Amino acid sequence: MDSRWFRIGGTLMVGLFVAYIDRTNLSVALPSVAKDLGFAGTDFAITSSWALTTFLIGYAFANVFGGILTQRYDPKWVAICMMTIWSVATFLTGFVTSVALLLLFRLILGVTEGIYWPQQSRFARAWFAPQELTRANSLIQYYGQYLALALGFVILTPIYDAFGWNVLFYVTGGVGLIIMVPLYLSMLRKESEAPYSVPREGPKAKLTLKALGAIFAAGFYLYNPGDAVLGNNALDPHGS
Numbered sequence: 001m002d003s004r005w006f007r008i009g010g011t012l013m014v015g016l017f018v019a020y021i022d023r024t025n026l027s028v029a030l031p032s033v034a035k036d037l038g039f040a041g042t043d044f045a046i047t048s049s050w051a052l053t054t055f056l057i058g059y060a061f062a063n064v065f066g067g068i069l070t071q072r073y074d075p076k077w078v079a080i081c082m083m084t085i086w087s088v089a090t091f092l093t094g095f096v097t098s099v100a101l102l103l104l105f106r107l108i109l110g111v112t113e114g115i116y117w118p119q120q121s122r123f124a125r126a127w128f129a130p131q132e133l134t135r136a137n138s139l140i141q142y143y144g145q146y147l148a149l150a151l152g153f154v155i156l157t158p159i160y161d162a163f164g165w166n167v168l169f170y171v172t173g174g175v176g177l178i179i180m181v182p183l184y185l186s187m188l189r190k191e192s193e194a195p196y197s198v199p200r201e202g203p204k205a206k207l208t209l210k211a212l213g214a215i216f217a218a219g220f221y222l223y224n225p226g227d228a229v230l231g232n233n234a235l236d237p238h239g240s
């Protein structure tokens with residue numbers, strides 16, 4: 001197999017799998033988190049809605065405006081920096097003792113994953129020929145995404161049941177820091193080395209339909225907290 005498919009495509013697929021695991025873990029841990037942070041009673045619906053939707057708010061706005069910040073930087077280093085930050089935020093979520101800190105770390109997760117997402121397309125465009133892009137994007141995005149949706153709860157629930165919600169966040173954040181960041185450092189290559197790289201453009205904002213939909217969904221669910229606490233994945237257009 002061409003090493004690009006393994007080194008770039010395969011590595012990014014695993015990275016997206018981890019990203020989805022990190023955004024799903026709160027859905028698994030929410031009942032215990034609510035109990036320990038004191039919103040398991042009458043405040044559960046609205047507080048849980050905010051806890052889940054804060055991720056989406058950060059994600060949506062980062063998808064829209066993150067391109068302004070990343071157009072001039074190599075996608076390898078943008079992806080590594082974003083994964084490092086969200087992995088630290090995920091790990092630290094295991095220590096939270098207040099709702100405010102929980103919301104802060106979920107917002108950081110949303111912003112960094114929102115900036116991270118377009119980098120995958122930048123890698124695909126730089127490393128794969130135009131006729132290969134559909135297959136490359138399918139490998140990176142759809143396989144990583146749907147594998148996480150299929151296996152996420154199967155992986156996370158036993159950890160949660162055996163060790164509790166705090167350890168669940170330690171493990172999921174630790175995977176990013178200990179495994180994925182070193183893997184990205186060793187396996188991904190700079191854009192300047194790519195066979196199909198194009199000159200970087202100046203920063204410009206592009207309001208995509210996906211981002212508009214995410215913003216609309218965030219606003220809708222802020223006023224419909226019941227759907228959020230019932231585990232409705234529509235909170236996150238990518239399955240959180």
